[in-house]
Amino acid sequence: MEDNVLLSVKDLRTWFELKRWGFMHAGFVRAVDGVSFQVKLGEAVTVVGESGSGKTSLLRTILGLARPTGGEISFEGRRIEGQWAADMAWLRCNVGFVQQDPYGALAPFMTVTRILKEPLAINGVDEKEHDERIRAVLNEVRLIPVEDFLNKFPHMLSGGQQQRLVIARAMILRPKLIVADEPVSMLDASVRVEILELMRKIQHDHNLSVIYITHDLSSVRYFSERVFIMYAAKLVEKTDVKEVVQNPLHPYTQALLNAIPDPEPENAGRFRDIPPGEPPSLINPPTGCRFHPRCPHVIKGLCDVNEPPEFEPAPGHFAQCWLYK
Amino acid sequence: MTGTMKTLGKEAAVSRMTSTGPLLKVEDVCLYFRASNGIVRAVDHVSFELARGRSLAILGESGCGKTSLAKAILRLLPRNVETYSGRIFLDGTDLMKLDEETFRREVRWVKMSMVSQACMNSLNPVLKVGYQVAEPLLIDDRAGKEEAFERAREVFRIVGVPLPFMERYAFELSGGMRQRAIIAMALVANPLLVILDEPTSALDVLTQANIMNALKKIKQELNLNFILITHDIATSSELADEVLCMYAGQLVEHSQAERFYREPLHPYARKLMAAVPALRQDKKPEFITGAPPSLLNPPEGCRFAERCPRRFERCQEEPPLFAYEDAKVKCWLYE
Numbered sequence: 001m002e003d004n005v006l007l008s009v010k011d012l013r014t015w016f017e018l019k020r021w022g023f024m025h026a027g028f029v030r031a032v033d034g035v036s037f038q039v040k041l042g043e044a045v046t047v048v049g050e051s052g053s054g055k056t057s058l059l060r061t062i063l064g065l066a067r068p069t070g071g072e073i074s075f076e077g078r079r080i081e082g083q084w085a086a087d088m089a090w091l092r093c094n095v096g097f098v099q100q101d102p103y104g105a106l107a108p109f110m111t112v113t114r115i116l117k118e119p120l121a122i123n124g125v126d127e128k129e130h131d132e133r134i135r136a137v138l139n140e141v142r143l144i145p146v147e148d149f150l151n152k153f154p155h156m157l158s159g160g161q162q163q164r165l166v167i168a169r170a171m172i173l174r175p176k177l178i179v180a181d182e183p184v185s186m187l188d189a190s191v192r193v194e195i196l197e198l199m200r201k202i203q204h205d206h207n208l209s210v211i212y213i214t215h216d217l218s219s220v221r222y223f224s225e226r227v228f229i230m231y232a233a234k235l236v237e238k239t240d241v242k243e244v245v246q247n248p249l250h251p252y253t254q255a256l257l258n259a260i261p262d263p264e265p266e267n268a269g270r271f272r273d274i275p276p277g278e279p280p281s282l283i284n285p286p287t288g289c290r291f292h293p294r295c296p297h298v299i300k301g302l303c304d305v306n307e308p309p310e311f312e313p314a315p316g317h318f319a320q321c322w323l324y325k
Numbered sequence: 326m327t328g329t330m331k332t333l334g335k336e337a338a339v340s341r342m343t344s345t346g347p348l349l350k351v352e353d354v355c356l357y358f359r360a361s362n363g364i365v366r367a368v369d370h371v372s373f374e375l376a377r378g379r380s381l382a383i384l385g386e387s388g389c390g391k392t393s394l395a396k397a398i399l400r401l402l403p404r405n406v407e408t409y410s411g412r413i414f415l416d417g418t419d420l421m422k423l424d425e426e427t428f429r430r431e432v433r434w435v436k437m438s439m440v441s442q443a444c445m446n447s448l449n450p451v452l453k454v455g456y457q458v459a460e461p462l463l464i465d466d467r468a469g470k471e472e473a474f475e476r477a478r479e480v481f482r483i484v485g486v487p488l489p490f491m492e493r494y495a496f497e498l499s500g501g502m503r504q505r506a507i508i509a510m511a512l513v514a515n516p517l518l519v520i521l522d523e524p525t526s527a528l529d530v531l532t533q534a535n536i537m538n539a540l541k542k543i544k545q546e547l548n549l550n551f552i553l554i555t556h557d558i559a560t561s562s563e564l565a566d567e568v569l570c571m572y573a574g575q576l577v578e579h580s581q582a583e584r585f586y587r588e589p590l591h592p593y594a595r596k597l598m599a600a601v602p603a604l605r606q607d608k609k610p611e612f613i614t615g616a617p618p619s620l621l622n623p624p625e626g627c628r629f630a631e632r633c634p635r636r637f638e639r640c641q642e643e644p645p646l647f648a649y650e651d652a653k654v655k656c657w658l659y660e
Contacts, residue, residue, distance in 0.1 A: 050529035158616055159387075188386040188556060190600045194612035215530055218559070218604040245604060259534035260559070262603045265582040267562045268380075271541060274534045278499050 005077075006177060006209045007039040007062070012071035014054075014061045018283065030282050031057035033233035034071075039177070044203055044210040046220045046241070048256070049230030050279055055213045058230070059179050062211070063097060064088045076176070093123055096170030098180035098199075102162035106154040112138070112165060113150045119173050133172060140205075141168045141198060160191040164198065171202065178203075179211045184219070196223045218260055221245060229253045232280050232290040239317040249319040251275075251295045289322065297323060346417060348550055349375040349398070349518060354411030356390075356397040363621045364407050367393035369574040371411075372646070373653075375567070380544060380551040382565035382582075384558055384597070386617055390574040391554045392442070395520045398552075399439050400428055416517055434461045438511035439520040443527045445503035448495035455481075455491025458510045467514065480509040483546065485539050501532035505539065512543065520552045525560060537563045558601045562586050570594045573618050573628040580652040590654045593629045627656070 014032040017025065031054040039045055049055040060066040062073060064080065073080045075094065080087050099105035106115060116134045125133070138146045141164040154162055163183065170178055183199065184192040200223050203210050214220050221227070221241045229237040229250065237250040248254045255275050261267050275294040280286050286293055292303040302322050311324040356368040367390045375381050383391045396402060398413055400420070413420045415436060420428065438461075441447075449457055455477055462473035481488055484505040495503060504524065511519050524540070525533040537560065544551060544564070555561045561568070568585040570578040570593070578591040589595050593613075602610040615632040618624050624631065630640040639657040649659040 050531065160616070189558065190386060190597060190613040192612075193600055193602070193610040197612070216602075217530075219602040219610065221604070222602065222609055256530060257604065259530045260604050261534075261537075261563055262605055263559045263562045263586045263598065263601050265562060265565075265586045268541075268564060268566065268582060271538050272534045274531055274538065276535075278501065278532075 004040045005038050006041045006075065007211075008072075008074045009038070009062070010036050010072045010074075012036070012058070012061060012073060013069045014057050014066055015069040016057075016066075027283050028069075030054075030233050030285065032061060032068075033282075033285075035230075035233075035235050036071075037228060037235060037238060039209050039211060041176070041209055042203070042207040043226065044200070044212065044224035045226045045228060046212040046214060046217075046224040047228045047230055047235075048214060048217050048220075050215060052279060052282070053230045054233040054282065055230050056181060059181055059211065059213055063095060063179060064091055089123075093173050094176050096173065096175040096178045098163075098166050098170050098178060098183045100182040101186050102159065102166045103154065103186075105166055106162060108154055111151050111153055112143075115154075115165065116169055116172055119169065123173060125173075137168045137172045140171065140202065141165070143168065159187050160195060163187060163195050167195075167199065167202070174206075175208070177209045177211070179213075181213045182215075183212065185214070185216070192219060196220070199223065217244070217256065218262075229256070232285055233282055234290065234320060236291070236321070237317075237319045243314075243317055247314075247317075249313060249317065249324060250291075250321050251297050251323075252291045255294075289320070299323075347374040347414075348377045348379075348416060349552075350412075350414040351398065352412040352414075354394070354397055354413060355408050356393050356402075356406065357408040358403070359405045359407045360621070365620045366574050366623060367620060368397055369623070371571075371576045373569055373576060373579050375550060375552070378548055378550065379566045380553065380564050381567045381569055382553045382555065382561040383569045383571060384555065384561060385571035386597075387556060388620070389571045389617065390620070391556075391571055392522055393574075394571070395439065395522055395552065395554055399433060399437060399520060400425075401439070430465055434511075434516065435467070435514045436516050437518045437520070438514065438516045440507050440511050440522065440524050442523040444507050445500055445527070448503060448506065450495055452494075453491065454493055454495060454498065454506050458491070458506060458513055461510065461514050473513075476513055477509070480512045481506075483512065483539075483543055484509045485535075499532075500528055501535060504528060504532075504536060508536075508540070508543075512547070512549075515547075516549065518550045518552065520554070522554045523556075524553070526555065526557060533560065540564055558586075558597065559603075570597070573623055574620050575628060575655060576646070576653075577629065577655045578652065584652060590649060590652055590659060591629075591656050592633045592635050592658070596632075596634075 012032055012035045015028040015030050018027050020026040035058060047055045057066060061068050075091055080091055117130055120130050135146050138149060143149045143164050184195050212220055212224055224241055227241050227244050228235045231252045237253050248257055258273055277294045280290055288304040288306055289308050292298045299322055308320045308322045310318050310320050312318050313324040352372050354368055354371050358365040358367055371394060385391050459473040459477035462468040462476060478488055486502055486505045525536050551564060553561055553564050565582045568580055568582055569576060572593050578589060578594045589598055596613045599611040613632055618628055626641040626643050630636045644655050644657045646653050646655050647659045
């Protein structure tokens with residue numbers, strides 16, 4: 001085990017069984033299919049992918065909310081296996097979860113104090129400490145003055161404040177890893193940056209690791225170190241954030257970058273070069289490389305037959321594509 | 326357009342060729358709603374003009390009245406309307422003077438249509454998509470059955486949905502294809518103006534780019550006007566010729582796209598542009614401190630003053646809409 005590695009995921013597979021008439025096996029949805037990566041202590045990584053690419057399933061498997069079909073997950077060198085209750089309880093103290101829709105993630109009938117007290121009570125934190133920890137965490141997410149917020153209900157908070165509360169709840173058990181499922185996609189552009197900066201500050205202050213899930217490459221590149229591009233249940237490219245913008249290797253990543261406009265008036269007359277078609281079904285993915293039916297650089301007889309392994313054309317830059325063999 | 330479009334195509338095409346003056350003229354429109362705790366001023370004295378063949382993007386944070394403005398133009402009003410005033414001219418006709426039935430028969434969907442937010446989920450699950458797209462023509466005997474389906478095939482081709490999909494049901498289509506079908510539905514009666522309310526925000530990046538490509542093609546081929554409502558500023562630049570920026574129910578800036586995306590005038594618009602992350606430039610996005618004011622009790626004077634970095638004494642009074650070069654700005658700095 002390497003030093004500093006907080007989370008290590010090896011060849012992880014999460015398949016969901018499809019049933020016909022409630023009991024007959026009818027195939028699998030391969031939501032996560034052979035994913036390997038490591039997250040170091042104090043590092044922020046982003047998983048970028050379209051909806052249906054399996055990024056939320058990946059995150060749910062890491063959190064123990066979905067059962068892996070195969071592969072291994074280790075956290076701090078300890079293998080999380082078989083989802084034993086003791087493992088899970090320990091894991092959930094160490095991993096905080098920031099949900100996508102803050103309003104949906106907060107119980108509408110609980111006050112801010114109760115929302116933050118619950119994880120403490122469940123995990124047996126001494127009751128004398130509760131008040132102090134709640135105040136500290138609210139201060140940290142800048143819900144100040146704290147007294148004004150303690151007795152509010154979620155509906156009395158703005159969208160940005162709700163998301164801060166969700167972050168506070170994820171932080172209150174002092175986890176080592178925070179996983180955030182599209183933390184800002186429900187917020188306005190002007191608030192987004194504020195929330196991402198807050199998460200970045202918390203990450204640096206506590207030397208946390210963060211896993212973001214998003215489809216918006218342009219905002220998160222300021223707030224994370226590494227990026228994984230996910231397409232059809234696989235991580236097709238893994239690299240530094242700067243590198244992915246300047247030198248994308250996988251044809252899918254190139255298409256993704258092509259599709260993101262910068263706000264410029266010239267865009268109006270210009271057509272974008274976008275591969276046709278839709279992402280494949282995860283029940284019956286194409287043979288070979290999963291991007292080959294849409295890929296402009298497809299090599300006949302190779303890409304459509306053999307699945308590409310992971311190549312490393314530049315140090316620390318991985319791509320699952322036959323172009324780099 | 327083909328010769329099959331006898332009734333509706335002709336009327337629209339003639340007016341497109343002969344009429345002069347702005348296509349859409351909005352004068353001092355107000356739309357207030359009754360709520361349990363007061364009156365929400367969702368659209369507060371908004372006026373603008375849109376010339377023929379131009380596309381307009383309406384930008385602003387959520388809750389600033391973008392969608393309410395679109396609904397006011399299309400007269401799709403909910404029941405709790407307190408005030409609905411002002412004048413709206415489409416193609417020279419005063420829409421506010423028409424009674425509801427005439428408006429429905431002659432304007433809505435025929436001259437002006439709307440693609441509302443996430444409406445790809447609102448396709449009827451038990452009707453074939455082709456029928457739903459042709460439906461605006463079939464009601465009120467706007468066209469015969471053959472003619473309507475012929476026209477539906479034509480718009481399917483324009484938006485880039487394969488023709489066999491007409492025989493499918495909504496659940497058999499992907500999100501992007503459903504959204505295209507809805508756009509086809511908005512185009513089927515050959516309207517002069519199409520209002521797109523967040524047409525791509527529920528879709529993935531690649532699908533979004535594909536739909537924007539389709540919309541650009543439609544704009545070039547059909548010479549119609551779009552009003553694009555969005556909070557995604559980068560995407561709005563794909564379609565806009567002009568930009569209208571709203572803040573707290575009011576119009577704060579109306580500029581040409583070249584100006585707005587490079588250097589907008591109003592301090593709010595500047596802040597908004599600075600908050601947009603750019604992929605290819607190395608500028609760190611900023612954020613706007615504070616929150617927009619409540620529309621229940623908007624502050625006196627300029628509504629942005631509280632958050633504005635350039636405020637001065639004058640801002641206690643409400644600024645009028647100043648003309649500055651080719652733009653209009655609601656800010657005392659441009660007096």
